[in-house]
Amino acid sequence: MSKNEQQFTTQPHPAKSNDPKDLEAPQPGGGFTSVPEIGALHARDPHIPSQEILNKLGPALSSEELKKRSEELNKS
Numbered sequence: 001m002s003k004n005e006q007q008f009t010t011q012p013h014p015a016k017s018n019d020p021k022d023l024e025a026p027q028p029g030g031g032f033t034s035v036p037e038i039g040a041l042h043a044r045d046p047h048i049p050s051q052e053i054l055n056k057l058g059p060a061l062s063s064e065e066l067k068k069r070s071e072e073l074n075k076s
Contacts, residue, residue: 016022061069 014023
């Protein structure tokens with residue numbers, strides 16, 4: 001090889017796994033890619049309140065009561 005001829009070498013790949021997300025650095029404001037703990041796929045089972053909390057809620061409102069409350073809240 002002469003001095004002016006280009007030489008190429010193989011560089012090691014930085015990946016630790018086969019998941020492409022592992023190569024992305026956390027970015028502020030990057031959504032789920034920067035904070036995987038809040039990702040939808042990491043969600044837990046639905047919360048089922050205890051009977052004590054359910055008793056404190058009181059009875060459900062009727063359709064008429066809900067409509068009246070909705071009109072109250074939507075007044076300008």
